[in-house]
Amino acid sequence: MTVSAxxxxxxxxxxxxxxxxxxxxxxxxxxxxVEGLSVSELASSYDMSxxxxxxxxxxxxxAGLVTKERVGRSQxxxxxxxxxxxxxxxxxxxxxxxxxxxxxxxxxxxxDA
Amino acid sequence: MTVSAxxxxxxxxxxxxxxxxxxxxxxxxxxxxVEGLSVSELASSYDMSxxxxxxxxxxxxxAGLVTKERVGRSQxxxxxxxxxxxxxxxxxxxxxxxxxxxxxxxxxxxxDA
DNA sequence: TTGACGTACAACCATTCGGTTGTAGGATGA
DNA sequence: TCATCCTACAACCGAATGGTTGTACGTCAA
Numbered sequence: 001m002t003v004s005a006x007x008x009x010x011x012x013x014x015x016x017x018x019x020x021x022x023x024x025x026x027x028x029x030x031x032x033x034v035e036g037l038s039v040s041e042l043a044s045s046y047d048m049s050x051x052x053x054x055x056x057x058x059x060x061x062x063a064g065l066v067t068k069e070r071v072g073r074s075q076x077x078x079x080x081x082x083x084x085x086x087x088x089x090x091x092x093x094x095x096x097x098x099x100x101x102x103x104x105x106x107x108x109x110x111x112d113a
Numbered sequence: 114m115t116v117s118a119x120x121x122x123x124x125x126x127x128x129x130x131x132x133x134x135x136x137x138x139x140x141x142x143x144x145x146x147v148e149g150l151s152v153s154e155l156a157s158s159y160d161m162s163x164x165x166x167x168x169x170x171x172x173x174x175x176a177g178l179v180t181k182e183r184v185g186r187s188q189x190x191x192x193x194x195x196x197x198x199x200x201x202x203x204x205x206x207x208x209x210x211x212x213x214x215x216x217x218x219x220x221x222x223x224x225d226a
Numbered sequence: 227t228t229g230a231c232g233t234a235c236a237a238c239c240a241t242t243c244g245g246t247t248g249t250a251g252g253a254t255g256a
Numbered sequence: 257t258c259a260t261c262c263t264a265c266a267a268c269c270g271a272a273t274g275g276t277t278g279t280a281c282g283t284c285a286a
Contacts, residue, residue, distance in 0.1 A: 167234075168273095168275085186284060187233080
């Protein structure tokens with residue numbers, strides 16, 4: 001049970017970091033964090049085809065960083081509330097483990113002194 | 114000047130997120146955050162070739178998340194002190210922008226009430 | 227000196243990625 | 257209704273990724 005759960009978490013984490021590993025997608029997240037934007041509004045900001053931007057939004061959506069909501073004929077994209085916090089927490093966990101290492105080093109230094 | 118500086122930051126950020134977008138590499142970072150490990154010590158933990166693990170370490174090193182130090186015939190890998198914090202700060206920045214959006218929504222709700 | 231160990235790196239392979247163009251379908255306004 | 261706007265998606269392409277095996281080089285111990 002926990003094995004498959006861990007695998008799911010890993011899948012999710014893979015997807016999230018992969019999604020953020022592209023500057024266009026990071027820029028999209030920044031912009032839709034400020035206000036909801038349609039795909040075509042987003043597309044007009046970048047020097048690439050509409051389809052390319054559409055793919056980027058799809059990647060972000062699959063990673064759960066962004067949600068889409070149909071409004072009339074446009075599809076309004078918004079940053080997901082909890083997702084960014086989740087990523088930061090993952091990094092925070094890493095930082096805690098790293099801090100443990102630093103404390104060990106400090107302890108060793110104190111021992112020498 | 115600032116343009117090229119921004120481009121460099123983007124390159125770095127691309128590399129960091131990309132490096133963390135693989136569960137084996139995340140696991141390596143976690144482990145070398147606790148204690149320095151040689152590449153072969155790392156390699157013995159994963160069900161893949163030595164060369165594959167070596168490549169993963171190289172990716173982490175290029176992203177600046179990890180440093181290698183020669184000790185005898187082994188190459189001790191350690192998590193880089195500032196790097197993880199840098200990544201967390203990047204996420205923090207995103208979260209600040211997202212929080213700005215939430216405050217706008219709160220303001221609108223207050224207006225209605 | 228000679229093995230054995232730890233590492234580096236090249237070459238190769240299948241798959242994924244980031245981009246393109248083209249086609250098709252649902253919603254809107256005249 | 258009909259032209260237009262916005263979106264969706266398939267097919268394709270070159271480059272990068274994640275893995276493999278094989279070869280070569282430095283370092284240590286006997």
